[in-house]
Amino acid sequence: IQEPQLQGQDTGMQCEDDRTGIGVETLKRAFLDNLFYVQGKFPALATKHDYYMALAYTVRDRLLQRWVNTAAIYTQEGSRTVAYLSAEFLMGPHLGNNLINLGIYNQVQQAMTELKLDLKELLAKEEEPGLGNGGLGRLAACYLDSLASLEIPTLGYGIRYEFGIFDQLIRNGWQVEKTDKWLRYGNPWEIARPEWAVSVKFGGRTEAHKNAQGRYRVRWIPHKVVLGIPYDTPILGYKVNTANTLRLWKAEAPESFDFEAFNRGNYYGAVDQKVTSENLTKVLYPNDETYEGKQLRLEQQYFFVSCALQDMLRIMLRQKLPLEQFHEKFAVQLNDTHPAIAVAELMRLLLDEHEMDWEPAWEITQKTFGYTNHTLLPEALEKWSLKLFSSLLPRHLEIIYEINWRFLEQVRHKFGTDEGRIGRLSLIDENDGKFVRMAHLACVGSHKINGVAALHSELLQKTTLLDFYEFFPEKFTNITNGVTPRRWIVLSNPKLTNLITSCIGDNWIKHLEDVQRIETYAEDPGFQQEWQQIKRENKVNVAEILLDRTGVKVDPDSLFDIQVKRIHQYKRQHLNILHAITLYNQIKQNPNLDITPRTLIFAGKAAPGYYIAKLIIKLINSVAEVVNKDRDIGDRLKVVFLPDYNVKNSQPIYPAADLSEQISTAGKEASGTGNMKFAMNGALTIGTLDGANIEIRNAVGAENFFLFGLTTEDVGALRLTGYRPREYYEQNPQLKQAIDQIASGYFSHGDRSLFKPLVDLLLDKDPFMLMADYQPYIDCQQQVSQTYRDRDRWLQMSILNTARMGKFSSDRAIREYCQQIWKVQPVPVQLAAEKTGDG
Numbered sequence: 001i002q003e004p005q006l007q008g009q010d011t012g013m014q015c016e017d018d019r020t021g022i023g024v025e026t027l028k029r030a031f032l033d034n035l036f037y038v039q040g041k042f043p044a045l046a047t048k049h050d051y052y053m054a055l056a057y058t059v060r061d062r063l064l065q066r067w068v069n070t071a072a073i074y075t076q077e078g079s080r081t082v083a084y085l086s087a088e089f090l091m092g093p094h095l096g097n098n099l100i101n102l103g104i105y106n107q108v109q110q111a112m113t114e115l116k117l118d119l120k121e122l123l124a125k126e127e128e129p130g131l132g133n134g135g136l137g138r139l140a141a142c143y144l145d146s147l148a149s150l151e152i153p154t155l156g157y158g159i160r161y162e163f164g165i166f167d168q169l170i171r172n173g174w175q176v177e178k179t180d181k182w183l184r185y186g187n188p189w190e191i192a193r194p195e196w197a198v199s200v201k202f203g204g205r206t207e208a209h210k211n212a213q214g215r216y217r218v219r220w221i222p223h224k225v226v227l228g229i230p231y232d233t234p235i236l237g238y239k240v241n242t243a244n245t246l247r248l249w250k251a252e253a254p255e256s257f258d259f260e261a262f263n264r265g266n267y268y269g270a271v272d273q274k275v276t277s278e279n280l281t282k283v284l285y286p287n288d289e290t291y292e293g294k295q296l297r298l299e300q301q302y303f304f305v306s307c308a309l310q311d312m313l314r315i316m317l318r319q320k321l322p323l324e325q326f327h328e329k330f331a332v333q334l335n336d337t338h339p340a341i342a343v344a345e346l347m348r349l350l351l352d353e354h355e356m357d358w359e360p361a362w363e364i365t366q367k368t369f370g371y372t373n374h375t376l377l378p379e380a381l382e383k384w385s386l387k388l389f390s391s392l393l394p395r396h397l398e399i400i401y402e403i404n405w406r407f408l409e410q411v412r413h414k415f416g417t418d419e420g421r422i423g424r425l426s427l428i429d430e431n432d433g434k435f436v437r438m439a440h441l442a443c444v445g446s447h448k449i450n451g452v453a454a455l456h457s458e459l460l461q462k463t464t465l466l467d468f469y470e471f472f473p474e475k476f477t478n479i480t481n482g483v484t485p486r487r488w489i490v491l492s493n494p495k496l497t498n499l500i501t502s503c504i505g506d507n508w509i510k511h512l513e514d515v516q517r518i519e520t521y522a523e524d525p526g527f528q529q530e531w532q533q534i535k536r537e538n539k540v541n542v543a544e545i546l547l548d549r550t551g552v553k554v555d556p557d558s559l560f561d562i563q564v565k566r567i568h569q570y571k572r573q574h575l576n577i578l579h580a581i582t583l584y585n586q587i588k589q590n591p592n593l594d595i596t597p598r599t600l601i602f603a604g605k606a607a608p609g610y611y612i613a614k615l616i617i618k619l620i621n622s623v624a625e626v627v628n629k630d631r632d633i634g635d636r637l638k639v640v641f642l643p644d645y646n647v648k649n650s651q652p653i654y655p656a657a658d659l660s661e662q663i664s665t666a667g668k669e670a671s672g673t674g675n676m677k678f679a680m681n682g683a684l685t686i687g688t689l690d691g692a693n694i695e696i697r698n699a700v701g702a703e704n705f706f707l708f709g710l711t712t713e714d715v716g717a718l719r720l721t722g723y724r725p726r727e728y729y730e731q732n733p734q735l736k737q738a739i740d741q742i743a744s745g746y747f748s749h750g751d752r753s754l755f756k757p758l759v760d761l762l763l764d765k766d767p768f769m770l771m772a773d774y775q776p777y778i779d780c781q782q783q784v785s786q787t788y789r790d791r792d793r794w795l796q797m798s799i800l801n802t803a804r805m806g807k808f809s810s811d812r813a814i815r816e817y818c819q820q821i822w823k824v825q826p827v828p829v830q831l832a833a834e835k836t837g838d839g
């Protein structure tokens with residue numbers, strides 16, 4: 001149905017296609033069309049969710065053109081491709097991000113307004129794919145955004161968990177977990193590709209056989225086979241035509257029905273196999289920072305890695321590339337050790353399935369992989385018992401033994417027979433039972449090993465991976481993490497985005513170093529005024545969210561002091577709470593005290609099996625209950641725990657922060673990325689010399705950062721000389737009062753047993769040294785309060801923080817990966833219309 005005058009208004013040109021056009025009238029027409037033809041609804045019957053789906057399909061149509069073009073060009077050019085292997089991709093909602101990257105946010109907003117709909121409400125309808133735990137999974141998502149924006153051919157490979165990270169409810173102050181049924185209403189962003197399904201083997205045994213040339217090869221006779229079905233999601237870059245692919249694998253039974261069993265009348269037996277196979281990708285393990293030696297977890301890891309590598313081999317065969325060029329076609333990055341079994345699997349595929357010899361196969365393998373380490377915590381280092389490993393992956397264990405034997409020969413050659421060193425380097429841990437050490441497999445099988453912040457990489461080389469560093473120092477490098485300014489500034493903080501763009505243009509969105517140019521306005525009263533106004537509006541927004549979700553009313557003019565991240569002892573949310581109790585006591589002792597009013601906001605999930613972390617959540621809520629209802633305290637102090645922290649809920653938070661809490665024990669937080677999101681949005685940081693805090697402080701200037709606490713060296717030295725946490729408690733009256741109140745039941749309706757485990761831990765062991773850092777932290781917070789009263793100084797510091805965060809864009813990080821590790825070049829994509837110049 002042609003409406004010529006409307007089309008004329010859209011573009012000033014002849015014709016806009018309903019599936020690609022981006023004029024307001026075209027968008028409205030396409031949207032109503034999708035509502036009718038995809039959702040089967042007309043406006044009078046449509047729900048908000050129907051409208052969300054119609055809009056999602058309207059946006060997807062506009063992605064598909066770029067996606068198909070991108071695939072065509074990569075195929076045609078046989079482009080070198082990054083394969084990012086990650087057990088987690090914490091993507092967050094797609095719709096808003098795609099509107100930003102397509103550059104059609106404003107048109108769509110107008111189109112919805114004209115249809116009497118509210119874009120914000122529709123955006124809120126999206127169920128986010130929470131296919132990750134925290135920083136590691138979210139980093140993978142930021143990297144996919146930057147890879148597409150930098151026009152780097154990329155495949156993200158992972159698992160299509162049917163249930164992502166649990167939803168968190170707070171009941172009586174405790175965390176309660178609820179399953180995340182994110183696929184319940186369908187997922188408009190993915191396309192299943194059953195035609196590219198692959199088989200993955202498990203268990204059984206191996207046997208030798210002679211091949212056609214009469215040479216011995218190994219055959220793996222598995223106990224079971226599972227099908228991997230790929231589901232593809234387009235990942236569009238910012239204002240480019242590149243749309244890469246996130247390919248997530250779902251496990252299915254090879255046949256939906258075992259017909260033999262069915263015919264024997266065993267209906268339940270027949271569906272049984274289907275049920276067990278599909279269990280494989282049912283749920284994401286909700287642990288961060290501690291691995292669990294669960295069989296299903298190892299099955300998940302091997303499953304997606306095997307699917308990914310088989311998929312890459314299929315792509316090579318289709319492009320008629322010889323397998324000897326595998327490492328030239330693909331740069332494969334291992335996001336932590338979760339996909340490290342890829343080293344043995346690529347060897348198996350090359351040796352057993354493609355009959356390559358060991359030496360060339362090993363050379364290809366080592367040239368293919370890079371390994372990113374994300375933690376120094378010993379409890380997080382993955383190791384699998386030989387018993388489990390051999391029962392599930394018998395052939396891989398043989399290959400790992402061979403890799404190990406050859407590797408340890410080289411070690412002996414270089415260092416002589418130093419049994420201690422050999423034991424420490426071995427891929428097999430024989431100290432206390434026998435285990436395969438996945439980090440060792442990743443190190444030996446990769447050509448580059450990187451940490452995620454300067455301090456972390458240095459500590460890796462000096463401690464956790466010291467022996468490997470001494471053996472092949474040239475493999476080690478650092479790539480400091482970054483986050484994407486598209487989601488974390490442009491989408492999350494549109495008002496700040498407009499202010500910055502009105503001053504310096506919009507080039508900073510692609511080149512965040514450019515944001516430095518707002519420094520000249522740091523002391524400009526007019527600019528400061530606008531900066532403050534925007535922060536205030538963002539705080540009012542969060543105040544409304546807090547009232548809605550928790551019933552707590554907070555004052556938007558108070559200092560918003562925020563700690564949002566997974567709950568973990570090393571991240572020390574309980575140190576923050578000790579500060580809250582201290583402020584509370586100060587006001588109670590001096591009811592007329594003129595202090596800087598504060599709102600302390602917490603959010604984050606605890607691993608369901610991590611008892612102390614759950615107790616910390618209970619403590620935060622218990623303190624909040626006492627503080628918030630105390631009339632002596634009034635508006636001077638509020639404590640709020642916002643439930644169900646996830647990507648969607650976090651987006652309004654960063655722009656509303658005055659103060660960002662980054663208070664981990666020095667040496668424990670590998671990098672942190674929330675610290676970057678806060679500072680980019682003009683929050684000042686109170687932090688220790690840990691992870692990327694150090695680099696953030698260097699970038700923004702020591703005078704614009706609130707530093708406190710022990711250094712990594714101090715922590716080590718104190719531990720060595722004998723750390724006695726109870727002495728700090730006994731010698732510090734404020735600290736003693738706070739701890740005694742927790743112990744006495746002051747915050748738990750008189751219950752003295754509730755927080756006893758936490759109190760005992762702090763006084764007897766205090767593994768994360770809260771007692772030692774308490775007073776320096778309190779003193780530093782006092783400085784924060786003082787500074788906040790000097791409005792102009794605070795605003796200047798805030799502006800300088802944003803201005804100097806250029807380095808922490810994931811674009812910079814990805815450029816470094818491309819140059820140092822992957823050796824890949826951009827492959828620009830043109831749309832057919834652009835090439836012929838006709839529209």
Ligand code: NBY
Pocket residue numbers: 133134135136137139285287288289290291292374375380382452481669670671672673691
């Ligand atoms: O990776 C985080 C680090 O703690 C943080 O400092 C860093 O900024 C971020 C990105 O480099 N690590 C992290 O998020 N780890 C996990 O989520 C995780 C998940 C699963 C398991 C271990 C760690 N696991 O063993 O199952």
